[in-house]
Amino acid sequence: MDVLIQIVASGLTLGAMYAVATIGLSLVYGSLNMLNMAHGAILTLGGYICYAAIVHAGLHPALALLAAAFVCALVGLMIYFSAALPLLRAENFETNIFIATIGIGSVIENLMLKGFGPYPIPQPLAVDGQVVIGNVHIPLQNVFILGVAIVLMVGVAILLQRTSAGRAIRATSMNREAAQLMGVRVGRIYAQVLALSGALAAVSGIMISSIATLTPVMGGDPMLKAFIVCVVAGLGNVYGAVVAAIALGLLEAATQYVLGVRWSFATLLLLVILVLIWRPYGLFGKQQVVRL
Amino acid sequence: MTSIRRDILIGLVCLALAVALPFAMPGRYVITQSTLFFIWAIVVVQWNLVLGIGGIFSLAQMALFATGAYATAMLGFYWKVPMLAAIPMAGVITVAVGMLIGLACLRLRGPYVALLTLAIAQVMYVLIVNDTDCFTTTGGCMPLFGGVRGIGQFGDIGLRALFPSKWYVAHYYVGLALLAVAVTISIIVIRGPLGLAFRALRDNPGYAMSRGISRFKYQLWIFAVSAFFTGIAGGFYAIHFRVVGPTVFSFSTLLFLIAMIVIGGLGSIWGPLLGAAVLMLADEGMRELSDYRNIGLGLLLAVFVIAWPNGLNGWLQRSRASRN
Amino acid sequence: MAEATLEIVDASAGYAGRIVLDAIKLSARKGELTAIVGPNGHGKSTLLKAISGLVPVTSGEIYLDGLRIDRLRPDQIVERGVIQVPQGDLLFPAMTVHENLLMGAYANSDGLAERLDFVFTLLPKLKERRNQTAGTLSGGERRMCGIGRGLMAGGEVLMLDEPSLGLAPIVIEQIYEVIFNLRREGRTILLVEENAERIAEHADMIHLLDNGRIAWSGLGAELMARPEIVETYLGV
Ligand SMILES: Nc1ncnc2c1ncn2[C@@H]1O[C@H](COP(=O)(O)OP(=O)(O)O)[C@@H](O)[C@H]1O
Ligand SMILES: [Mg+2]
Numbered sequence: 001m002d003v004l005i006q007i008v009a010s011g012l013t014l015g016a017m018y019a020v021a022t023i024g025l026s027l028v029y030g031s032l033n034m035l036n037m038a039h040g041a042i043l044t045l046g047g048y049i050c051y052a053a054i055v056h057a058g059l060h061p062a063l064a065l066l067a068a069a070f071v072c073a074l075v076g077l078m079i080y081f082s083a084a085l086p087l088l089r090a091e092n093f094e095t096n097i098f099i100a101t102i103g104i105g106s107v108i109e110n111l112m113l114k115g116f117g118p119y120p121i122p123q124p125l126a127v128d129g130q131v132v133i134g135n136v137h138i139p140l141q142n143v144f145i146l147g148v149a150i151v152l153m154v155g156v157a158i159l160l161q162r163t164s165a166g167r168a169i170r171a172t173s174m175n176r177e178a179a180q181l182m183g184v185r186v187g188r189i190y191a192q193v194l195a196l197s198g199a200l201a202a203v204s205g206i207m208i209s210s211i212a213t214l215t216p217v218m219g220g221d222p223m224l225k226a227f228i229v230c231v232v233a234g235l236g237n238v239y240g241a242v243v244a245a246i247a248l249g250l251l252e253a254a255t256q257y258v259l260g261v262r263w264s265f266a267t268l269l270l271l272v273i274l275v276l277i278w279r280p281y282g283l284f285g286k287q288q289v290v291r292l
Numbered sequence: 293m294t295s296i297r298r299d300i301l302i303g304l305v306c307l308a309l310a311v312a313l314p315f316a317m318p319g320r321y322v323i324t325q326s327t328l329f330f331i332w333a334i335v336v337v338q339w340n341l342v343l344g345i346g347g348i349f350s351l352a353q354m355a356l357f358a359t360g361a362y363a364t365a366m367l368g369f370y371w372k373v374p375m376l377a378a379i380p381m382a383g384v385i386t387v388a389v390g391m392l393i394g395l396a397c398l399r400l401r402g403p404y405v406a407l408l409t410l411a412i413a414q415v416m417y418v419l420i421v422n423d424t425d426c427f428t429t430t431g432g433c434m435p436l437f438g439g440v441r442g443i444g445q446f447g448d449i450g451l452r453a454l455f456p457s458k459w460y461v462a463h464y465y466v467g468l469a470l471l472a473v474a475v476t477i478s479i480i481v482i483r484g485p486l487g488l489a490f491r492a493l494r495d496n497p498g499y500a501m502s503r504g505i506s507r508f509k510y511q512l513w514i515f516a517v518s519a520f521f522t523g524i525a526g527g528f529y530a531i532h533f534r535v536v537g538p539t540v541f542s543f544s545t546l547l548f549l550i551a552m553i554v555i556g557g558l559g560s561i562w563g564p565l566l567g568a569a570v571l572m573l574a575d576e577g578m579r580e581l582s583d584y585r586n587i588g589l590g591l592l593l594a595v596f597v598i599a600w601p602n603g604l605n606g607w608l609q610r611s612r613a614s615r616n
Numbered sequence: 617m618a619e620a621t622l623e624i625v626d627a628s629a630g631y632a633g634r635i636v637l638d639a640i641k642l643s644a645r646k647g648e649l650t651a652i653v654g655p656n657g658h659g660k661s662t663l664l665k666a667i668s669g670l671v672p673v674t675s676g677e678i679y680l681d682g683l684r685i686d687r688l689r690p691d692q693i694v695e696r697g698v699i700q701v702p703q704g705d706l707l708f709p710a711m712t713v714h715e716n717l718l719m720g721a722y723a724n725s726d727g728l729a730e731r732l733d734f735v736f737t738l739l740p741k742l743k744e745r746r747n748q749t750a751g752t753l754s755g756g757e758r759r760m761c762g763i764g765r766g767l768m769a770g771g772e773v774l775m776l777d778e779p780s781l782g783l784a785p786i787v788i789e790q791i792y793e794v795i796f797n798l799r800r801e802g803r804t805i806l807l808v809e810e811n812a813e814r815i816a817e818h819a820d821m822i823h824l825l826d827n828g829r830i831a832w833s834g835l836g837a838e839l840m841a842r843p844e845i846v847e848t849y850l851g852v
Pocket of ligand 1: 631636654655656657658660661662
């Protein structure tokens with residue numbers, strides 16, 4: 001019983017972090033058909049900005065979090081204007097933006113390496129204390145992460161479902177041309193989505209670094225997991241991604257307990273490969289009709 | 293001049309220059325760096341077939357390279373297979389692994405392929421690095437795949453024994469010969485029926501499919517061909533450096549190689565080779581700035597894709613076209 | 617004669633270097649139903665896309681109430697009141713009918729409630745289905761949703777691209793009933809249709825599009841009196 005509580009508690013925390021990391025990625029893919037390979041680097045940048053804002057600038061942690069989200073949103077905008085916008089005018093957008101963002105991600109990552117050094121730094125944005133359920137002690141930090149993640153996800157859901165701007169985002173991802181015929185300025189939607197995705201990445205970077213540590217390469221692993229989640233859910237399916245992220249978190253916690261940390265990632269991947277062979281467009285994805 | 297004649301001519305000129313290089317610049321450093329260039333050039337030329345001709349967005353090429361290197365090393369280390377047999381065997385093993393990855397990926401659409409292959413490479417890396425159980429204890433604890441330290445002492449192709457002081461020159465020529473074969477194969481694929489089938493599939497998928505050109509079958513073919521030479525290159529890498537470790541999976545190597553292809557010109561015959569040469573030279577020229585190496589590579593990659601998607605090869609062709 | 621609301625002056629357009637429309641000249645007058653008729657693949661949809669700004673106009677001009685619109689972005693053209701109901705509906709399949717209608721009013725949400733009422737009165741089926749996802753509608757309902765979505769924009773010119781495409785004859789009649797009613801109310805409509813007979817007697821003006829050129833223009837009733845033209849260009 002205690003083991004179960006332990007697994008569920010850490011699984012939910014992991015899942016919540018993955019979900020926040022994934023939403024942005026999935027939104028961007030959904031509206032632009034763009035796999036943002038710089039996502040991991042942006043996520044890490046969020047962690048470092050928060051650190052720097054608290055330790056060097058002495059900001060209040062809440063303000064530091066906002067500052068990180070803001071800076072990463074700006075990075076998202078920069079990626080739109082410098083890479084996505086020019087590439088959208090040419091052919092092979094999907095392939096080219098993939099390669100371009102690999103380059104951009106490498107630039108951001110190595111700038112952080114120069115700026116902050118290769119050694120792990122603890123994330124100062126942390127809460128002390130723990131809650132006890134049964135015999136299990138759960139750090140308050142995990143509860144806090146879960147709370148923030150839920151607030152963010154509900155916020156994004158309201159934005160997408162209940163506001164005109166959110167509807168325009170969904171419309172653009174369902175049918176770009178139809179959205180244009182409704183008077184949606186798709187370029188602006190793309191910019192908004194990349195900015196939003198950057199801000200969400202920053203928050204997830206802060207969360208992840210708060211239970212691990214900050215290093216310049218820490219974004220790679222969550223990004224890969226976020227990609228796995230996207231792939232399993234079907235690229236661009238935001239709500240499917242949230243479900244898949246939480247499932248992945250629980251699964252990871254369970255395999256870590258049963259098989260040990262060493263084998264958990266391999267097991268997860270094997271599972272993903274099987275899912276993809278079974279359903280090539282993801283669990284919740286629909287096959288795109290290719291017209292000849 | 294037909295394009296195939298031009299290719300042969302360019303190839304022969306490059307080959308002649310490369311054969312002459314050790315006489316013109318006999319320094320050991322130049323020779324060994326050139327050998328490394330040959331290895332990366334083989335990988336890049338073969339990867340270009342998958343990426344640029346087959347249109348498969350696979351990032352598994354370094355994983356295949358690693359498969360070839362590890363297979364060679366393990367065959368030598370555990371079964372004492374002579375290296376001259378182990379390297380071709382490693383090529384075959386790499387083809388098998390490549391086909392498996394291909395079967396898992398090729399039904400997927402572009403971006404899914406990229407993610408899945410990236411993940412497969414990552415899982416191989418994680419499995420090797422995290423394995424700390426001793427598989428054998430002869431000569432110290434050693435995990436099955438050598439763990440973080442990698443595998444050494446698996447034998448040699450004998451050139452070090454044959455030419456004790458000039459073995460690196462011998463390796464240079466072996467590398468050059470392998471590259472020449474890899475480039476020849478690449479020309480045959482691009483200019484031959486396989487390339488034609490892919491052009492047909494790209495330009496008119498409906499018609500091509502109605503003529504019985506199956507994308508899946510051809511993609512698997514191109515995957516297998518490129519896996520074979522990538523595996524051989526991995527095997528040669530193993531005996532050249534005498535040790536195989538998990539660093540072959542490093543992201544900066546992947547970045548370096550993908551930048552070679554993009555900067556040279558994706559999908560062209562000579563572009564990737566040109567890109568490899570340019571980046572190797574640039575790397576040499578900017579040794580003191582090595583801290584900024586990955587920043588520079590990242591910038592170059594992004595700038596080329598955005599501003600010059602056809603790479604240096606595109607420039608050359610345009611300037612040739614404007615001269616005519 | 618009523619003045620021209622939408623005026624296309626020698627406009628050419630195409631895709632990636634291939635010219636599809638060659639110096640098109642026609643106009644849609646205020647409160648009239650202007651029809652563009654022509655066989656499949658002769659550029660009718662391309663013409664509407666060019667007007668909407670989805671396909672660049674390479675030469676010539678397009679005016680709305682005397683102001684040039686052919687250099688504007690698609691969203692700016694919608695904002696000025698030129699609304700298109702595209703061929704094949706292009707609904708947002710994962711959204712409900714209601715959300716689709718709201719998307720129609722994205723660029724212009726003044727008087728949203730009245731317009732929604734208007735659409736629901738005109739197309740009562742949509743009211744029944746308002747909370748159903750658009751992807752699960754039947755063909756006829758989907759078409760109504762597309763037209764309703766177009767009406768939600770409250771634009772000045774309504775362009776309809778083959779509203780009869782792929783529907784059963786009885787549903788086609790219902791759809792045209794709605795369109796002809798809109799005409800009677802005094803809306804400016806630019807209608808694309810493959811089958812001239814279906815609309816000839818209701819159209820104020822008809823333009824025959826043949827291989828990217830206007831081959832014939834005239835009054836609706838006139839066309840039916842000229843069987844040789846119908847035969848040459850429409851092959852009936
Ligand atoms: N997106 C496109 N890209 C290239 N060619 C197109 C595209 N859409 C239509 N065409 C071509 O333009 C011509 C006119 O098409 P269209 O305007 O759809 O005709 P219609 O609506 O009269 O059936 C056709 O030959 C068609 O193949
Ligand atoms: Mg049409």
